[in-house]
Amino acid sequence: MKISVRNLEPTKVRLTVTVDPDELDPYLDQARKEIGKQVNIPGFRKGHVPGPIVDQRIGFSTVAGEAINNGVPELYSKALENKKLHAMAQPQIDVKEVPQSASDSTKLKFTAEVEIRPKFDLPDVQGMEIEVARPEVTDEDVNKRLDNLRQRFGTLVSVDRPAKKGDYANIDLDAEIDGESVDSQQGVSYELGSNTMLDGLDEALDGLSAGEETTFEGTLEAGDHQGEKAQIKVKVNSVKAEELPDLDDDFAKEASEFDTLDELKEDVRKQCQADVEGRQATDARDAFIAKLQEGLDMPVPKGVAQSMVEDQLRNTGKDPKDASDEEKKTAEESVEKELRDQMTLDALAEKMAVTVSQVDVTNFLASIAQQYGMDPSRFINSIIQNGQLGSAVQEVGRSKGMLAGMRAVTFKDPAGEVIDLSRFLGEEEPQEEESESVQAASAAAAVADQLSDQDESDGQEESDQA
Incomplete structure (x- = not known):
């Protein structure tokens, strides 16, 4: 297989792939077998039709078409691997030349334009030192958490005074456009x-x-007149203020398993300490990624970035065409950072020779399913059916690469004291002999097989019950 690469942009290439006949022959043979299973040809049983007969009766062009559909994606992947290119999007493939018969010496030739990860060299993480601030728990942190706890046990009491920030008002709303009521709500509680x-x-x-009311102009947020200006009449039915319990031993007994306020405060301080340690671990992660990116020229793939920006705007309820310049700029900056972080972690996973196992992928997807209260097996199956398993494997690789890299780094606070992040980074895993790509592919296939077997088993159980 002959492969040539032309750089179209810093993050986009065109591969031209010319396939030798002996490399295409296995795909042609497989196509003939598959077609032979589907057609009726007098004198031959299905699945036992000789290849030349399939070419003659069905047509070589049909066979070649099937072979190309199945073969080009695999040949494209081999070309990427051969040239050590990392695709960031689906390719645009154009088949240029195809043999017209089994004896035709014309070689299969196709081009593939694809956005790729730019090439850059990450620094060595072994021996790297990174400074991270050591946040301290303050009395304000403790008091804020105690106030939140008090609010959970607070009560609303009616007050005979004008409403102010923090009060709860029971209100009636009526929206009018051109003097006609278009929406109304009664008895709404609003803080x-x-x-x-x-x-x-x-x-x-x-x-x-x-008992008082007023009118103001506002933009309707929902309904048939969403986005339109309306005159909104609001009437206050009642005003209530939040009454919080006293912070004393009685409150500690009611709100916790402790008998005294001092014991409750001590426990709350421990919770705050766990929180700041978690934030410190997050700060360490961000500082680590920033350190890896220092001085690197890392352009982002334009097409991938544009697609992600549009998706991000849609997720906020905005049509990308209607978004303001400021909204677009914010989305673009967010996407560019996300892409650079992803590319950095992908490269780090390769540098750290990270391996991804079936257990890694299954546990990762199962944890996501649990967060959303979904059945893990059904969730993983939907991931496979939607073609997202590869992305899941990639996410696992990034996470494992980041943890492996951070374990090799020494984090210190401004005073020079070493910060222990072992609780967040876990233990170092033994190295596997297989390469990341082989392990990742194996993990994906294993999870898919596992779900396929389970579906077949479920289907058999349903059949037996019937």
């Missing part, structure tokens, strides 16, 4: 200052007492 409903509602309610 002033939360800004969770209509723009301008907080300002309109501030200072109103029970």
Whole structure:
């Protein structure tokens, strides 16, 4: 197989692949077998039709078409591996030349344009030192957590005064456009200052007492008139304030397993300490990635970035065409950072010779399923059916590469003391002999087989029950 590469952009190439006949022959033979299983040819049983007969009766062009459909993706992957290129998107493949008969000496030739990960060299992580701030737990942190706990045990009491920020108002709303009511709600409970409903509602309610009403202009957030301006009449039915329990021993007994407030405070401080240690681990991760990227020229694939920007805008409820320049800029900056971090971690996983096993992939997907309250087997099956298993394997590789890299680094605080992150980084895993790509492919196939076997088993159980 002859492969030539032309750089179209810093992150885009065109591969031209010319396939020798002996490399295409296995795909042609397989195509003939598959076609022979599907057609009826007098004198031959299905699946036992000789290849030349299939060519003669069905047509070599049909055989070649089937062989190309099955063979080109595999040949393209081999070409990427041969040239050590890392694709970031699906390729645009164009078949240029195809043999017209079994005796035709014309070689299969196709091109593939694809966005790739740019080439860059990561620094050595062995012996690397990175400074990370050591956050301390303050009395304010403890008090804030205690206040949150008090709010869980708070009660709402009616007050005879104008509403203010933090109060809860029971309100009626009526929206009018051109003097006609288009939407109304009664008895809505709303916390002033939360800004969770209509723009301008907080300002309109501030200072109103029970029985008073006012009108303001606002933009409707839902319904048939979403996005339209309306005159909104709001009436206050009642005003309630939150009454919090006293912070004393009685509260400690009611809100926890402790008998005294001092014991509760000590426990809350321990929780705050765990939180700041978690934040420190996150800061260490971010500092580690930033250190790896120092001085690197790492352009992002334009097409991939544009697609991700549009997806991010849609996820916020925005049509990409209607997004403001500021919204687009924010999305672009977020996507570029995400892509650079992904490319950095992919390269690190390769540098650290990370291996991905079936257990790694299964546990990763099962943990996601658990977070969303889904059945793990069904979730993994849907991932496979949607063609997302490769992405899951890649995510596992990134995570394992990052942890392996961080274990090789010494993190210190500004005073020069070593920070122990072992609780977050786990133990070093034994090295495997297989390469990452082989392990990843094996993991994906194993998980797919596992789910396929389970589906067959489920189907058999249903059949037996029937």
